[in-house]
Amino acid sequence: MPLNRRDFVTRSAATAAGAAMVGGLPVITATPAAAAEVAPECHQPPQKQTFTVMGTTDLHGRVLNWDYFTDAVYADKAHNDVGLAKISTLVNRIRAEKGRCHTLLIDAGDIIQGTQLTYYYARVEPITAKQHAPKHPMALAMNAIGYDAAALGNHEFNYGIPTVRAFEEQLNFPLLGANALHAKDEKPAFQPYVIKELHLGHGRPVRVGILGLTNPGIAIWDKANVAGQMIFPGIVEMAKKYVPRMKAAGADIIVVSAHSGIDEPTTYGDQLPYPEDASGEMAETVPGIDAVLVGHTHKEVPQRLIVNKQTGKTVVLSEPLCWGQRLSCFDFEVEFDKGGWHVTSLSARVLNSNTVPEDPKIVKLLTEQHKKVVKYVNQPIGTCKVALSIAEAPYKDVPIIDLIGRIQADTVKAALAPTQYAKLPVLAQAAPFNRTALIPAGTVKLRDAAGLYIYENTLEARILTGSQIKDYLEYSARYFAQLAVGAPVNLDTLTNQQNTPDYNYDSIYGISYDIDLTQPVGSRIVKLSYAGKPIDPAGQFVLAVNNYRANGGGNFPHVATAPKVWANSDEIRNTMIAWVKAKGVIDPKDFAAVNWRLVRKGVPLF
Numbered sequence: 163m164p165l166n167r168r169d170f171v172t173r174s175a176a177t178a179a180g181a182a183m184v185g186g187l188p189v190i191t192a193t194p195a196a197a198a199e200v201a202p203e204c205h206q207p208p209q210k211q212t213f214t215v216m217g218t219t220d221l222h223g224r225v226l227n228w229d230y231f232t233d234a235v236y237a238d239k240a241h242n243d244v245g246l247a248k249i250s251t252l253v254n255r256i257r258a259e260k261g262r263c264h265t266l267l268i269d270a271g272d273i274i275q276g277t278q279l280t281y282y283y284a285r286v287e288p289i290t291a292k293q294h295a296p297k298h299p300m301a302l303a304m305n306a307i308g309y310d311a312a313a314l315g316n317h318e319f320n321y322g323i324p325t326v327r328a329f330e331e332q333l334n335f336p337l338l339g340a341n342a343l344h345a346k347d348e349k350p351a352f353q354p355y356v357i358k359e360l361h362l363g364h365g366r367p368v369r370v371g372i373l374g375l376t377n378p379g380i381a382i383w384d385k386a387n388v389a390g391q392m393i394f395p396g397i398v399e400m401a402k403k404y405v406p407r408m409k410a411a412g413a414d415i416i417v418v419s420a421h422s423g424i425d426e427p428t429t430y431g432d433q434l435p436y437p438e439d440a441s442g443e444m445a446e447t448v449p450g451i452d453a454v455l456v457g458h459t460h461k462e463v464p465q466r467l468i469v470n471k472q473t474g475k476t477v478v479l480s481e482p483l484c485w486g487q488r489l490s491c492f493d494f495e496v497e498f499d500k501g502g503w504h505v506t507s508l509s510a511r512v513l514n515s516n517t518v519p520e521d522p523k524i525v526k527l528l529t530e531q532h533k534k535v536v537k538y539v540n541q542p543i544g545t546c547k548v549a550l551s552i553a554e555a556p557y558k559d560v561p562i563i564d565l566i567g568r569i570q571a572d573t574v575k576a577a578l579a580p581t582q583y584a585k586l587p588v589l590a591q592a593a594p595f596n597r598t599a600l601i602p603a604g605t606v607k608l609r610d611a612a613g614l615y616i617y618e619n620t621l622e623a624r625i626l627t628g629s630q631i632k633d634y635l636e637y638s639a640r641y642f643a644q645l646a647v648g649a650p651v652n653l654d655t656l657t658n659q660q661n662t663p664d665y666n667y668d669s670i671y672g673i674s675y676d677i678d679l680t681q682p683v684g685s686r687i688v689k690l691s692y693a694g695k696p697i698d699p700a701g702q703f704v705l706a707v708n709n710y711r712a713n714g715g716g717n718f719p720h721v722a723t724a725p726k727v728w729a730n731s732d733e734i735r736n737t738m739i740a741w742v743k744a745k746g747v748i749d750p751k752d753f754a755a756v757n758w759r760l761v762r763k764g765v766p767l768f
Contacts, residue, residue: 211362213264215492219457220484222276230278231613243516244485246303250521270457271315271421284321289328301332313374313419314339319384320618338374341400371413375420378436382714396436405450414503423459445477456481465510480510488512539609546748550601555594556657561754566592567671568753569741570706574623589672590706615735619708624724629699633719639686641667645679666716676761
């Protein structure tokens with residue numbers, strides 16, 4: 163049964179750990195067993211003491227150092243490793259070095275979405291099953307490692323609120339979300355914060371308050387899953403509300419676990435009054451915060467120092483690289499004075515998980531689930547005439563992106579066939595999500611399609627005019643650098659302009675156009691045509707578009723307010739798998755064409 167979250171009561175594990183109540187909120191102490199286990203390490207000279215708060219973020223379903231899309235050990239050009247099994251080894255080393263009671267371990271969200279491992283336990287053998295529900299692999303691993311708290315991420319809601327709740331119930335630690343509120347009464351839907359006691363061997367324990375904040379964009383990106391059920395106020399606003407409460411409840415130290423970047427641009431437009439990446443603003447404007455574990459932006463920020471405008475105090479922020487590639491460590495020195503503990507020194511650093519082996523305990527714990535998912539992703543779904551690579555998709559119209567467009571367009575056409583919209587032209591949006599995706603020649607396996615579409619997006623159909631389609635493409639083309647005629651082309655700087663990630667660069671299947679890179683942003687789309695004729699600015703088109711984009715993700719113009727004529731609850735990935743199974747053979751001759759080009763004054767760039 164769900165807990166009474168209005169009382170912010172932690173789980174039975176917290177009670178077993180010796181929970182006390184301060185100001186109506188739980189204060190979790192170390193268990194006697196844990197204290198006894200490390201007692202020789204837990205006594206330092208009086209007055210000044212040290213402890214370390216470790217943090218991960220954006221794990222996205224990575225437990226083992228394995229890539230389910232390639233069915234091989236994870237590999238990238240930087241020789242990074244991924245997964246909680248690696249993190250566990252780093253955590254064990256810090257605990258051995260510092261003493262178990264001188265450490266805490268937290269996470270900043272986006273835990274249960276991102277790999278076929280976590281997809282499997284959300285959709286194939288869901289943890290929401292009424293009978294014989296399996297344990298979620300991330301819950302198993304995080305419980306075994308001994309996390310103290312985690313914040314909600316926006317991707318926690320991709321599978322719906324029941325899945326988040328089922329995951330929450332399997333955790334031995336609180337899942338925090340101070341700005342995740344019930345829509346009806348605006349009361350907390352999740353525990354806002356927890357206060358942990360660290361017994362450092364001198365007088366009163368240090369009380370560390372951990373505040374969890376998630377991204378307001380959930381209201382846009384997962385509108386279908388949360389509308390009418392939950393609301394997500396601003397990060398800064400809720401920090402201002404809860405930090406004083408935590409202080410009043412006895413917290414000496416305030417650490418915020420925020421699924422929000424430091425200073426990235428927002429993607430909301432006018433849809434929400436709150437910024438997406440507000441960790442920097444929060445540190446600068448909310449007094450009383452000591453440290454912020456940053457998430458959401460998938461960047462490595464070992465340490466960022468921001469001075470609070472009201473207090474003049476320096477706040478330390480750190481963001482470890484996603485997927486368990488890094489572990490942030492906030493190293494505190496504190497001193498007991500005038501009846502309380504005060505920070506005398508604080509710094510942050512990151513540790514690289516590629517420097518250690520996987521923890522065999524975690525590997526063994528997940529072996530059976532891992533084998534089951536490997537078997538699932540390797541099932542054949544069809545064949546392909548030739549190998550299709552996505553490598554050049556950010557700057558060329560390649561067949562593998564046309565395949566996504568064709569599948570989406572076919573699906574929407576079939577859905578609208580019996581409706582009044584049957585005669586409207588159907589276009590389709592697609593983006594290069596995964597630069598390593600490859601559909602091989604010969605046998606195509608489920609993991610090949612899954613690797614092409616790595617997000618849990620669903621498909622919608624919206625009606626846009628020809629002029630709105632042009633506006634959409636002009637906005638998308640901000641992704642490219644401006645290039646004068648004759649200037650050298652550098653692929654490293656050609657794309658991702660204006661901090662635009664690959665997943666926010668859309669091409670549109672079903673029309674033809676050039677992108678003139680000699681022109682400034684907003685004036686680049688030329689020769690826009692449909693069926694060989696210039697596009698009619700007033701003409702109506704159906705755009706097959708993923709729900710993230712349709713709900714405003716990326717802040718593309720017009721689409722979020724365009725009439726919705728159809729929507730599907732199944733993931734686009736599954737739609738693609740079903741399409742390939744039905745066709746049997748993928749043949750680029752059936753769908754591939756060079757319908758868009760990068761040009762300079764009409765001359766193709768490639």
